[in-house]
Amino acid sequence: TRSTRPQRLLRAVQKKAIKGDPQSVISTIDYFCRHSEWAMNVGDEKGAILDSVVCEVSPSTALELGTYCGYSTVRIARLLPPGTKLITLEFNPDYAAVARQIIEYSGLQDKICLVEGASGDLIPKMQELFGIKTFDFVFLDHWKDRYLPDTKLLEECQLLRKGSILLADNVICPGTPDYLEYVRNSPRYESKYFKSHLEYTKVEDGLEKSVFLG
Numbered sequence: 001t002r003s004t005r006p007q008r009l010l011r012a013v014q015k016k017a018i019k020g021d022p023q024s025v026i027s028t029i030d031y032f033c034r035h036s037e038w039a040m041n042v043g044d045e046k047g048a049i050l051d052s053v054v055c056e057v058s059p060s061t062a063l064e065l066g067t068y069c070g071y072s073t074v075r076i077a078r079l080l081p082p083g084t085k086l087i088t089l090e091f092n093p094d095y096a097a098v099a100r101q102i103i104e105y106s107g108l109q110d111k112i113c114l115v116e117g118a119s120g121d122l123i124p125k126m127q128e129l130f131g132i133k134t135f136d137f138v139f140l141d142h143w144k145d146r147y148l149p150d151t152k153l154l155e156e157c158q159l160l161r162k163g164s165i166l167l168a169d170n171v172i173c174p175g176t177p178d179y180l181e182y183v184r185n186s187p188r189y190e191s192k193y194f195k196s197h198l199e200y201t202k203v204e205d206g207l208e209k210s211v212f213l214g
C-alpha cells in the first residue's frame, strides 16, 4: 500500500538530515513541508516563537499534547537544560511510530518520553507514571476540541502551579474558540496572542501564551 505522509517525511529525514543533529532534522522537515508536501508541524515561523517561550521559561518539567511526527518535540527538547524531561502524548500509533524514529534520529531520545494514549486518560496518571508534581510548561497541539477539556483536567489534577505557562498552537486556524474564550476571560489566566501564520502558508494563525495565576 502507498506510504503515508508521516512515513514520507521520515524518509526525507533519514535521507537528508545529519544523524544526531536536531537542527538539521528541523530544517529538513521544514524544507520537505515547504517544497514537497505540506504537513501539520508547527513549522519554522511559529517554531521561532515556541523556541523563544521555551528559552524564557527554561522549564524543569514540560508536557506536549499531540506529538504528530515529533517536529515540535525535537524543537522543544533541543532547548531543554540537561536533566529535564519532555513528556509528549500521542494518540495515533502510526504518528507515534514515526515520531519515535525522528526523535531517535535527532539524538534527543534521552530528554523525551513519548507516551501513547488519549490525553484525557493519561493526564490524571502523570503523577503516578512520572512522579511529576506540576508542569512548568505545556504545549497544546493536539485535537483542537481537546484543548479546553484538557486544560480543565490539568487544573483539576493540580498539575499547574502559579506561573505555569500554557502555549497553544492553531488558536486561529483550525481554531480553538472555546479554549481562547476561557483563557482570555478566566481570572485564573493572563493571556497573550502571538500573531503568525499557519505553517508553510500565508494564512493567519497564531500561538496563545497563557500564564496560570494559581
Ligand SMILES: O=C(NCCc1nnc(-c2ccc3[nH]cnc3c2)[nH]1)c1cc(-c2ccc(F)cc2)cc(O)c1O
Pocket: 040, 041, 042, 065, 066, 067, 068, 089, 090, 091, 092, 095, 117, 118, 119, 120, 141, 142, 143, 144, 146, 169, 170, 173, 174, 198, 199
Ligand atoms: O489537527 C491538528 N493537530 C492535531 C494532530 C494530532 N496529533 N496528535 C493528536 C492527538 C489527539 C488526541 C490526543 N490525545 C492524546 N494525545 C493526542 C494526540 N492530534 C492540526 C491541524 C492543522 C491544520 C490546519 C489547516 C488545515 F487545512 C488542516 C490542518 C494544523 C496544525 O498545526 C495542527 O496541529
Ligand SMILES: [Mg+2]
Pocket: 040, 041, 042, 141, 169, 170
Ligand atoms: Mg499545530
